[in-house]
Amino acid sequence: MTNVLVCVKRVPDPTGEVVLTADGLRVDGRFAGYTTSAHEEAAVALAVQVAEPSGGTVTVLSVGSEDSLEQVRAGIAVGATDGVLVEADADLLGPADVAEAVAQAVGARADAGTTYDLVLLGNDAADTGDFQVGVRLAYLLDRPVVAGVQTVAVEGDVATLHAEGPEGTEVYEVALPAVATVLEGGVAPKYPSVMGRMRAKKAEVERMTWSGTPGGSGREALSVPEAPPSQVTVLGEGPTAAPALVAVLRELKVVHA
Amino acid sequence: MSVVVLVEVEEGRASLVSRETLAFARSLGAGDLHAVVVGAAPEAVLADCREAGVAVLHEASDPALERYAAAAWAAVVEAAGRAARADLVVAPGTGRGNEVLAHVAARRGLRMAANVVAVESLSPLVVQRQVVGGAALERATVPSRVRLLSMAGHAVDPTPADTPGEARVQPLAVALDAKDLRAQVVRVERRERGDSSGLAAAKVVVGAGRGAGGPDGFAAVDALAQRLGGAVGVSRVVTSLGWRPHHEQVGQTGSRIAPDLYLACGISGSIQHWAGCASSRTIIAVNTDADAPMVTKADYAVIGDMHEVLPAVLEELG
Numbered sequence: 322m323t324n325v326l327v328c329v330k331r332v333p334d335p336t337g338e339v340v341l342t343a344d345g346l347r348v349d350g351r352f353a354g355y356t357t358s359a360h361e362e363a364a365v366a367l368a369v370q371v372a373e374p375s376g377g378t379v380t381v382l383s384v385g386s387e388d389s390l391e392q393v394r395a396g397i398a399v400g401a402t403d404g405v406l407v408e409a410d411a412d413l414l415g416p417a418d419v420a421e422a423v424a425q426a427v428g429a430r431a432d433a434g435t436t437y438d439l440v441l442l443g444n445d446a447a448d449t450g451d452f453q454v455g456v457r458l459a460y461l462l463d464r465p466v467v468a469g470v471q472t473v474a475v476e477g478d479v480a481t482l483h484a485e486g487p488e489g490t491e492v493y494e495v496a497l498p499a500v501a502t503v504l505e506g507g508v509a510p511k512y513p514s515v516m517g518r519m520r521a522k523k524a525e526v527e528r529m530t531w532s533g534t535p536g537g538s539g540r541e542a543l544s545v546p547e548a549p550p551s552q553v554t555v556l557g558e559g560p561t562a563a564p565a566l567v568a569v570l571r572e573l574k575v576v577h578a
Numbered sequence: 579m580s581v582v583v584l585v586e587v588e589e590g591r592a593s594l595v596s597r598e599t600l601a602f603a604r605s606l607g608a609g610d611l612h613a614v615v616v617g618a619a620p621e622a623v624l625a626d627c628r629e630a631g632v633a634v635l636h637e638a639s640d641p642a643l644e645r646y647a648a649a650a651w652a653a654v655v656e657a658a659g660r661a662a663r664a665d666l667v668v669a670p671g672t673g674r675g676n677e678v679l680a681h682v683a684a685r686r687g688l689r690m691a692a693n694v695v696a697v698e699s700l701s702p703l704v705v706q707r708q709v710v711g712g713a714a715l716e717r718a719t720v721p722s723r724v725r726l727l728s729m730a731g732h733a734v735d736p737t738p739a740d741t742p743g744e745a746r747v748q749p750l751a752v753a754l755d756a757k758d759l760r761a762q763v764v765r766v767e768r769r770e771r772g773d774s775s776g777l778a779a780a781k782v783v784v785g786a787g788r789g790a791g792g793p794d795g796f797a798a799v800d801a802l803a804q805r806l807g808g809a810v811g812v813s814r815v816v817t818s819l820g821w822r823p824h825h826e827q828v829g830q831t832g833s834r835i836a837p838d839l840y841l842a843c844g845i846s847g848s849i850q851h852w853a854g855c856a857s858s859r860t861i862i863a864v865n866t867d868a869d870a871p872m873v874t875k876a877d878y879a880v881i882g883d884m885h886e887v888l889p890a891v892l893e894e895l896g
Contacts, residue, residue, distance in 0.1 A: 506824025
């Protein structure tokens with residue numbers, strides 16, 4: 322039986338235009354909407370894939386405001402068992418703070434009788450892109466950690482993890498309990514069924530608070546670089562533009578022989 | 579005061595992003611430039627380091643390091659930092675660079691700023707870093723005693739130093755703990771050549787998006803990439819639909835490329851995709867929609883269906 326904890330973060334939809342709040346300190350997601358980072362959606366799918374066949378559980382945890390319940394319930398809708406919300410203003414927290422808050426929640430769950438064989442996080446959040454929460458968490462929990470994982474398989478007390486490396490797919494065999502950060506691409510995203518949505522609405526979400534003192538992220542301001550005006554040269558339309566395109570390729574010296 | 583740069587080795591030389599990181603670190607003017615490499619440095623890596631102005635190259639050749647383990651690499655970076663008395667450690671903003679630096683940060687209780695594109699001041703350390711996949715910039719302070727930065731790929735050119743460095747090789751003795759090796763690569767399933775390995779360092783990338791129409795719509799893309807000696811890159815929708823493998827994905831959640839030429843076919847050019855290809859020297863878009871962001875942001879464009887344009891281009895190339 323493999324129990325998995327998956328950490329998800331509520332982020333402004335990264336596919337939309339980036340609009341900043343009036344104070345220039347946050348991305349205003351009211352127009353683009355909010356979502357879960359792509360890597361974390363993959364982490365939820367992997368967690369369900371690992372836990373379900375073994376009869377284990379999947380807990381979705383988010384550190385954030387009341388609004389983050391939406392992302393927790395989205396995880397439950399695609400197969401997670403239950404949820405945890407660590408209530409905090411995520412914008413005031415740095416990556417070390419988030420790792421501490423998650424570690425504290427893992428400890429509290431363990432004290433209550435629920436232990437996690439595997440903790441999965443996204444490789445990096447779509448908004449802050451810190452690339453470090455999972456690694457910091459692993460040190461706090463004293464567990465091995467692998468970053469950039471795309472597939473996970475568990476047999477007994479060993480997890481086999483695949484991650485893309487510079488020369489190909491790197492395979493790890495890690496003793497459980499462990500931590501892994503997930504990169505999308507190794508598992509198909511899961512979409513909620515009507516039944517899943519119904520279950521998510523009713524599912525129990527435990528609320529916790531973090532007792533630590535935030536160190537913060539060091540953020541002083543955000544800015545959105547202005548897009549330069551278009552300077553595109555249209556070479557033509559359809560296949561008749563091929564000679565002009567090839568002339569450009571030759572000019573750029575990318576055609577050999 | 580000195581700076582240590584983690585150098586990653588690719589195909590026998592310092593990787594492109596490592597050379598960029600060396601140039602970036604040197605430009606900070608923060609004292610002696612040191613580099614650290616895991617394994618014995620090939621001659622080409624030494625040459626790259628000399629050209630970049632490296633004074634000392636710390637080399638860790640423990641057999642236990644032959645297979646990648648991020649914690650062990652972090653122990654090497656820590657040892658190099660101590661040997662160089664560094665107060666700034668910079669890594670390439672690659673998956674590996676960020677992972678190793680995160681381990682150093684966790685082990686030492688230090689701050690780490692990822693995907694930095696500029697340093698505004700060294701004391702206090704104030705940086706600009708990419709957030710939201712490069713669509714926004716964050717100004718942030720890094721108040722650690724030793725500061726850890728990863729540099730966003732392709733934020734600077736890998737320019738040589740005005741005066742080459744000595745790159746004196748200094749063997750590094752690293753005391754590895756069993757815990758440093760408990761998450762170690764057990765084997766590598768190598769990719770075949772020609773399947774877009776090395777996408778991040780490719781000089782030419784031929785990209786395709788939803789306009790390819792399906793998994794069978796890449797024949798001309800593959801042929802053109804091969805004809806130009808380049809790699810194939812795809813948009814996120816292509817991998818999400820399972821048409822092509824994820825390692826070919828360009829964008830916020832894929833590879834960041836900086837080729838001399840990016841030929842983007844049937845790609846609309848979402849913010850996420852742009853984050854991965856904005857460093858291309860020249861962009862040519864082939865798209866049916868003249869108003870698509872990829873077209874308006876490109877240097878050159880052909881308005882048309884990639885399935886008609888690319889075969890004509892291949893024919894013209896002969």
